[in-house]
Amino acid sequence: MTSPYQRASFNRKVFYWGMIIALFVCTLFLRGLVAFEGKPRWTVRGQAEDLELTELSQQTEADLSGSTIRLLLTGSRGLAVCVLWHSANEKQVRNEWSELELIVKSITKLQPHHAQPWLFQAWNLSYNVSVELDRLNDMYFYIHRGINLLAEGETLNKNNPDLRYELAFYYQNKFGVSDKVNTLRCLFNLSCIPPEDRDYRKLENTDHTVNLDAFKEFCRHNPQLVRRLRESAVACNTPREVLEFLKANEKVPGRYQGHTRELADRLKQFPVLPPWPPTYSKELTSTTAIGDQYADGFRAARSWYRYSLEAVPPPTGEPEAVPTDFDHRRYRIPRKPALIIFRQGTPRAQSNVAERLEKEGWFDSDPWIVDEGLSLDADRWFPTEVAIPPSDNSKEAWQEAYTTWEEHGRLNGLSLSEEQKANYYRRAEPYANAHGIGLEDMTQPLRPEERADRDMYDSYLAHQRMTWLRQNLHLTQFEKFLHGAEAEKDAQIIEARKLLAKAERYKSTARIAEAIETFEKAFPLWRQIFTQREQFHELEPVQEEVYTKALEYDALLKQERDGDNRRRAALGARDLLSFAGAGVGGSALPFATSRTVLRSMVPALQTVDPVEVQGPFDGNDPRGRPWISDDVKRRAKERLGLLRPRPAPQPAAPSAEPTPRTPSSAPPAGGRS
Secondary structure, three states, X not given: OOOHHHHHHHHHXXXXXXXXXXXXXXXXXXXXXXXXXXXXXXXXXXXXXXXXXOHHHHOOOOOHHHHHXXXXXXXXXXXXXXXXXXXXXXXXXXXXXXXXXXXXHHHHHHOOOOHHHHHHHHHHHHHHHHHHOOOHHHHHHHHHHHHHHHHHHHHHOOOOHHHXXXXXXXXXXXXXXXXXXXXHHXXXXXXXXXXXXXXXXXXXXXXXXXXXXXXXXXXXXXXXXXXXXXXXXXXOOOHHHHHHHHHHOOXXXXXXXXXXXXXXXXXXXXXXXXXXXXXXXXXXXXXXOOOOOOOOHHHHHHHHHHHHHXXXXXXXXXXXXXXXXXXXXXOOOOOOOOHHHXXXXXXXXXXXXXXXXXXXXOOOOOOEEOOOOOOOOOOOOOOOOOEEOOOOOHHHHHHHHHHHHXXXXXXXXXXXXXXXXXXXXXXXXXXXXXXXXOOOOOOOOOOHHXXXXXXXXXXXXXXXXXXXXXXXXXXXXXXXXXXXXXXXXXXXXXXXXXXXXXXHHHHHOOOHHHHXXXXXXXXXXXXXXXXXXXXXXXXXXXXXXXXXXXXXXXXXXXHHHHHHHHHHHHHHHHHHHHHHHOOOOOOOOOOOOOHHHHHHHOHHHOXXXXXXXXXXXXXXXXXXXXXXXXXXXXXXXXXXXXXXXXXXXXXXXXXXXXOOOOOOOOOOOOOOO
């Protein structure tokens, strides 16, 4: 007969096993693995499907290989990820790029629904790996791999605003402001052209000379690409060099399957674009062809910026910070940047499009004269004048930018009318008086007893709205962008910019007199613009750009003046020697001439005293303020090497022997010792 202790132990074991089985059965129902009718919403599986957190709802197609690997690793997945991450760093240090790419794929297979591995590894390929390569087409390949990797991560992580925003930023940064940006933009153009349309063989004759008629048609279909190849730092000076560029980059990553006109799958295209529906026409889509007009990294960035807005709470039309009352199942708040900055990516990208077109010479509907100003046959591309109409121009782009900024301000409560502001101030006055603060001061927390007062609470909200408005305007610089876009689309400013670009072109072809004459036509127009548009005049980038051209104009004047002095000196020496040669007998030129004559005879000894000339933007405007601020003048001169940059302030060195103090001495003013 068993003892009481053994029976008690046996009963406890039966009880424990019974509890384990009962809890296991309960979890089957709770998790939704066993249900009599569908999957109730109160189960874990039902809530996961409702919140779209299941494997199938997070991505278009289930990744069977990745799911199998994750199940086989069970609890050791974290260790495997750490080992692979360390191995990836080692491969990068050793420049083993192919092995690195395989390891990166393995890491993302193990952590597909965590955004950080996608963000880090895409940044690593697009920035760290690409800059290690000397050949630009190899650099372009790894930029493309990083961006496409991030797009794959965005597909596996539904409604993730951070991944979408980073995709837009990569396009904007890599094809907008990075090193070798002109060549990268040209490669981006090639990626958007069907391979058979950029086949260099179709632009050659049977004897491998350039077929000028076919090349002219290529220029007409791709004016932005060809003009950038010729006039930017890429510097293809002849049609043959353009064909060599096409040949060297024949296998650039693109949007098409092989050498066909059929588009590849979305994630295999480059540039990769958001999955907009085919009927969507506002932005670039993965289902339509991209011509020369839209083959721009800024436009691809704009499409991703707009797509990222689909994942964040929609604006209310009033000034706000971070909203709290929204559908958390559908929308998310981005980790960075601030939400108001996050939302202005689309208009910023459109302004970048307009600025790029300006810099590349596409101002309005005027055509590009390919061989303008070139007289030598060796410099010309075509025997006759060829005018190529633009596929896009900055005037239309600035108009679209202004419309986009205006819409952004209206939707986000940044462009309130004076009547709306007065209404907010009137409503906020009771709260401000009750707390003893001004209408422009920061909002203080509401007292508990004031929350029950509906009128006081409404006054508090109105004061808070005005606080958010000031903060948002300061963060975004919205008014500067809006006024800049509104001004840049004006015909007068476009004409002024065309004159500066024309003068720069004359300068680059050593036509100094024509460059000076064009500058002198442009500067009065700019002074008129600054007088009429005060807000545009206050934009420091505009001031710096115009003042830089004024400094170039001054340099051309000095160069022309020195040339005139040298010519006058040469003519004086010639006349003097002619007079000496005409002397008879002992009446030759005496050597007791003045030093001025010697300087005339020997130009190398000539010294010309500088003459101070009033610059086109020296002095003040009609309002009594400087045409160009002193800070802008200093920055422009430092950038051109005319001034040494100011040294950074050095921290004060600690004294070697600190002054002894008695314990009873008082601490210094302003704080504790």
